Amino acid sequence: MSALMKLVLLVPCSLFFIALMKLLYDYLWIPLRIQRMLNSQGIMGPPYRFIQGNNKEVAKMRQEASSKSPGLTHDIFPIVHPHMCSWIEKYGKNYLSWDGVRPEVVISDPELIREVLKNSEKAFPKRKPTVYLNNMLGDGILLVEGEKWERKRKLADHVFHGESLKNMTPTIIASVETMLGRWKGQDGKEIEVFGEFRVLTSEVISRTAFGSSYVEGEKIFDMLNKMSIIMKRNIFKTSIPFFHKLRKPADLLESEALAKEIRDCVMKIVKKREDKVMNGEADNFGNDFLGLLVNTFHDSDKKNRISLEDLVDECKAFYLAGQETVNSLLAWTVFLLAIHGDWQEKARRQVINIFGNQNPHTTGLAKLKIMTMIINETLRLYGLSNGLMRKVGREVRLGKLVLPANIDLMSLNVAVHHDPQLWGDDVHLFRPERFAEGIAKATNYNAGAFFPFGLGPRSCAGMSFGITETKTALSMILQRYSFTLSPAYVHSPISAITVQPKHGIQIILESLHDDAQTLMNFIYDYLWIPLRIQHIINMQGIKGLPYRFIHGNNKVVKMWKEAFSKPLALNDCIFPRNYLYWNGARAELVISEPELVKEVLRNSETFPKRKPNIYLSKLLGKGLVFIEGEKWMKHRKLANYAFHGESFKNMTPALIDSVETIKLWKPADLQESEDLAEEIKDCAMKLVKKREEKVVSREADNFGNDFLGLLEKVNSLLAWTILHLAVHGDWQEKARREVVDISKLKTMTMIINETLRLYGPANGLMRRVRREIRIRKLVLAASIDLLVATAALHHDPRQWGDDVHLFKPERFAGVANATKYNGGAFFPFGFGPRACIVMNFATAETKIDLSMILQRYTITLSPAYVPSPVSAITIQPQHGIQIIL
Numbered sequence: 001m002s003a004l005m006k007l008v009l010l011v012p013c014s015l016f017f018i019a020l021m022k023l024l025y026d027y028l029w030i031p032l033r034i035q036r037m038l039n040s041q042g043i044m045g046p047p048y049r050f051i052q053g054n055n056k057e058v059a060k061m062r063q064e065a066s067s068k069s070p071g072l073t074h075d076i077f078p079i080v081h082p083h084m085c086s087w088i089e090k091y092g093k094n095y096l097s098w099d100g101v102r103p104e105v106v107i108s109d110p111e112l113i114r115e116v117l118k119n120s121e122k123a124f125p126k127r128k129p130t131v132y133l134n135n136m137l138g139d140g141i142l143l144v145e146g147e148k149w150e151r152k153r154k155l156a157d158h159v160f161h162g163e164s165l166k167n168m169t170p171t172i173i174a175s176v177e178t179m180l181g182r183w184k185g186q187d188g189k190e191i192e193v194f195g196e197f198r199v200l201t202s203e204v205i206s207r208t209a210f211g212s213s214y215v216e217g218e219k220i221f222d223m224l225n226k227m228s229i230i231m232k233r234n235i236f237k238t239s240i241p242f243f244h245k246l247r248k249p250a251d252l253l254e255s256e257a258l259a260k261e262i263r264d265c266v267m268k269i270v271k272k273r274e275d276k277v278m279n280g281e282a283d284n285f286g287n288d289f290l291g292l293l294v295n296t297f298h299d300s301d302k303k304n305r306i307s308l309e310d311l312v313d314e315c316k317a318f319y320l321a322g323q324e325t326v327n328s329l330l331a332w333t334v335f336l337l338a339i340h341g342d343w344q345e346k347a348r349r350q351v352i353n354i355f356g357n358q359n360p361h362t363t364g365l366a367k368l369k370i371m372t373m374i375i376n377e378t379l380r381l382y383g384l385s386n387g388l389m390r391k392v393g394r395e396v397r398l399g400k401l402v403l404p405a406n407i408d409l410m411s412l413n414v415a416v417h418h419d420p421q422l423w424g425d426d427v428h429l430f431r432p433e434r435f436a437e438g439i440a441k442a443t444n445y446n447a448g449a450f451f452p453f454g455l456g457p458r459s460c461a462g463m464s465f466g467i468t469e470t471k472t473a474l475s476m477i478l479q480r481y482s483f484t485l486s487p488a489y490v491h492s493p494i495s496a497i498t499v500q501p502k503h504g505i506q507i508i509l510e511s512l513h514d515d516a517q518t519l520m521n522f523i524y525d526y527l528w529i530p531l532r533i534q535h536i537i538n539m540q541g542i543k544g545l546p547y548r549f550i551h552g553n554n555k556v557v558k559m560w561k562e563a564f565s566k567p568l569a570l571n572d573c574i575f576p577r578n579y580l581y582w583n584g585a586r587a588e589l590v591i592s593e594p595e596l597v598k599e600v601l602r603n604s605e606t607f608p609k610r611k612p613n614i615y616l617s618k619l620l621g622k623g624l625v626f627i628e629g630e631k632w633m634k635h636r637k638l639a640n641y642a643f644h645g646e647s648f649k650n651m652t653p654a655l656i657d658s659v660e661t662i663k664l665w666k667p668a669d670l671q672e673s674e675d676l677a678e679e680i681k682d683c684a685m686k687l688v689k690k691r692e693e694k695v696v697s698r699e700a701d702n703f704g705n706d707f708l709g710l711l712e713k714v715n716s717l718l719a720w721t722i723l724h725l726a727v728h729g730d731w732q733e734k735a736r737r738e739v740v741d742i743s744k745l746k747t748m749t750m751i752i753n754e755t756l757r758l759y760g761p762a763n764g765l766m767r768r769v770r771r772e773i774r775i776r777k778l779v780l781a782a783s784i785d786l787l788v789a790t791a792a793l794h795h796d797p798r799q800w801g802d803d804v805h806l807f808k809p810e811r812f813a814g815v816a817n818a819t820k821y822n823g824g825a826f827f828p829f830g831f832g833p834r835a836c837i838v839m840n841f842a843t844a845e846t847k848i849d850l851s852m853i854l855q856r857y858t859i860t861l862s863p864a865y866v867p868s869p870v871s872a873i874t875i876q877p878q879h880g881i882q883i884i885l
């Protein structure tokens, strides 16, 4: 054999030999060495099998387990991970198994788990993902390490921190409402909730992550879902050495194609947003998660900037971490509540107690203690099942063990959460009461015994979001339905990333609004709630007439009418003191302590305007007076513009024109004037009409209704001022002498202020309590009404002295001095963000009217006048004000 021939034979033979040696080294020598090393430390396990490790056994055991019907048990560990369960039984809590050639130490000892997950020496980084998982998550937060992770975690914490989270609640509520809309008409019928919650959770995540682009977001989600299915069916497959690199399996090709499609789709959305900002159509990239990512992508500081790949990977991570987890949690909670009607009822009672029939809010969600217990128990029994994956980064000591580098670790939560040594003999029973005193007590202060959201630095970044979403959806369901498990349900939990019901969860809904329930609700709303509120308010030292079933104190109105049917002395106090009043079954707390009043009026977010009753809303429409939130801000801006300096100046000639109509009044010496209030009313009507035309022609169309408020105010103020001037000739004279320059009418300002104090046009300011809140020393329950008793405050002798009921304009030589610098003591035009928008206009208008009247007439009160102020929207003279000109 020639040397060349020898060489030709020798090269492939040696190559083959080297490859064989490498194969034997990697697939035999190393695994056997690791196995021996761990066995010698007491970590046993099923023996390593060449190339395939234990994958064949795993597949067989899983197949067997899935072919059996487990019955309705919560002991799911042997069902979802039969191999792990049987190996723990055989080899102990911590054992070694083989995923192909990869050694995996499965740990279910809480002490070791805590050490691994806390990772204080940074020895246990995340495990290298499978090729399928890598396609799904790339460099997303769930897999990366080091500085890159720190940056991404900071961003995620920012997204899920308090305020941003609060802003997500309306989105969650809207999505739950959509789902409940689909449930309408399903009363008494079967409904499959795992699928329902899948739609819900993907809509919530699409809307919070992609905001306005959520339709595209949903497409991305569908693709990710396909990738996830591919990944799951490849979990326990062994890849043959060398060959998997030569020819990619069809699944892998499909997974790569999907990854590319997702990337293109995200990039398209990003491009659209960038274009909008460039064209000036938008001034930022959006406040949703994607918007924040695009901002970081454009960050001027290179250190903070993320790449486009990172941006795409982050979107995928958000979806994957946030959808399936909440989907499963919601479904299993509903399943457990469907079986345990007693807990369902307890949870419902607390929900109704806190929210009544209103939509949930963040503060209330935090108080749902029973629901928290139920969720914890659900997460214990049916939480994440796949274990938390790490690897040993370098040779390290863990407890008494010495672990070689590059072996995988799995912290097996499902084993720990179902361990009778930790949870007692009733471990497989649904007993939320074990969490009654919190997680620490339930686990005997052992952090490694319960970690549904992970532990340490890599614990769940979206925990608060997930819990908020779960509690919101459950609360809204419990408010409307009771439910039981359908006989069609077949218990078949399987392990995907989470534990999932293989055949779904079928429940039967029963609407709560049947007759018996309606009666219960009625008693609840009309007896239980009012008595509870009354008790709480009384306990805090605020008394009032006792609540009467259904009517409340509305029969007092009869007394009120009687009181107003009798004439008063001119200086009588016309206002009652503070009290808790029952307007039917609605509690109305009348407040007149200046500090309390200031806090209420300042805080329009917590104390929004009260919803008007049907008559008032008909009268005032949907104008500025009653609207709230963004809509109010928009209208208010418009109105501020309408009544601001220049526009206001332009109205003055119109006002003067209108007052000129007073020339039509009959001559002074003729006879007692007719009902002046009527005339003034007509006059004010004309004034308002003119201004209305001006403003309306220039501004919004639904703005007009609010002028009623102005008309009433100007009319009353003018009428009561004239009454006082008619009675107090000295002040009339002083005012007349001053009428030269409207902007300098100091005496008239004092007169008007004193009139506003005594007969202020505002008949109390109405607010409601949006959510339970502590305000100074009072705790106020959600949705009670508040009446800020302006009149009581303006007539309080503690504030104004013993001469409080006398007309003494001199006290207003300066408002600050008159009120002893107490902003909450005098606010005829309201206070805080909802204060009267036309304050300047109304006083100026009154001044112009008065000036023109005083220039022409002297006024005295007619003997026919009967003092009888009556409270309408404003305080009005019941029988008019008769004067002699």
Ligand code: HEM
Binding pocket: 141, 142, 143, 153, 156, 317, 318, 319, 321, 322, 323, 325, 326, 329, 383, 384, 388, 389, 451, 452, 453, 454, 455, 457, 458, 459, 460, 461, 462, 463, 465, 466, 467
């Ligand atoms: C309510 C159900 C949820 C459960 C049970 C849950 C559970 C977990 C667990 C156990 C981990 C730790 C994984 C590990 O240590 O390897 C984790 C991490 C994470 N979760 Fe959740 N999660 C839930 C909901 C969410 C939601 C709704 C989001 C976001 C929308 C989210 C985002 C994340 C992120 C970003 C991480 C990675 C944190 C990091 O590596 O720094 N999770 N989750």
